[in-house]
Amino acid sequence: MSGLWDWEREKWLWKRLWNVLVWPRVKRFLWKLCSEDLATRANYATRVRGEKSFCPFCNSVFESSLHLFRDCWVTHIVWEGLSVNHEGEDRGCVREWIEERWRGFGNREHGLFMVGCWALWEHRNKVIFDAVKVDPMAVVRRVRDIVDEMEGGGFVRVKRKGSEECHGDESGNRGWAALVAEYVKVNIDAGVKEGEGVGLGVVYRSGDGRVLWGVSFVQVQEWEPLVDEGVAVLEVVKEAIQK
Structure with a gap:
């Protein structure tokens, strides 16, 4: 019975992630985050002895997924700048935090939250690998630019050959057709x-x-x-x- 419950839970979350109009790479990223499959320093430290595991943003706390996306002071500024309520019960599991937040969000907040997590990870990697200065407001601007661009496109979802893609808009423009x-x-x-x-x-x-x-x-x-x-x-x- 527990296996059936797990399967239903997987379907519940994946169906909701996939139905948000954001880039496919953002959806894949959120799925990896939910699965604790990101190469955070905490995950890496379990495999490589002596690896530094402090958060690259604050450089003072163990870099777990929950710290990076919920608890770090840099992350707090990002979520406040996006007007997204990221607070949640401290259950020690990033998957449960995401599910809890998801139920309390409106449609636009789903997109902001997903792109916000993706942009935080993007900025985190630039801080580590490109020596970019930590700048939470740069993440806020990045997220708003992406979300505004997607919303400005007037996209709706249409089905073609068993897959879902974003084409056309509600003003009557036609969807995909062969040239x-x-x-x-x-x-x-x-x-x-x-x-x-x-x-x-x-x-x-x-x-x-x-x-x-x-x-x-x-x-x-x-x-x-x-x-x-x-x-x-x-x-x-x-x-x-x-x-």
Whole structure:
């Protein structure tokens, strides 16, 4: 019976994580966090003798998942900046903390919480590996930029061939459809690379989905998300003129 309960619990959480309109990488990350599968210093110290296990943010407390995402003073500033109530009963288990928080959130808070956890981990890794200065407000800005960009896209979920993807919007725009053979589809993406500038990517595809050409590069400037994507479109136009 306990096995059945565990399976139902897995389905309950995964179904809710997957239904939030955030990047797939964020969903995968939350699942790893719930499974205690992240390479926190606490997890790493159990495998490597002598490994330093202090939190890279505060450098004074053992870096467990609960400390990093709930208890650290840097994390407190991030959640307060995002107006997300991260407090919860101290049960000593990050999975139970996430489930408890989830039940008390509204729809927008689900996205903020998921992206917030992902952005904290991203910032934590930059502090360790890139010697970036600890800056909780940089995490807040990163989360708000990502969530605002996703909400501004007007995405809704449609089913195609057994999978779920985000296409179109509620104003009547159609979802995904195959291209006419003689047409070329261009995908663009842009994102802020903290401390480096803006990363831009462009991919050209044929009507049957073959990649024809692609490029990625970094601009040293940091702009608003709409400006980032506008620059990517400009690169598309410039390349089309040259060809």
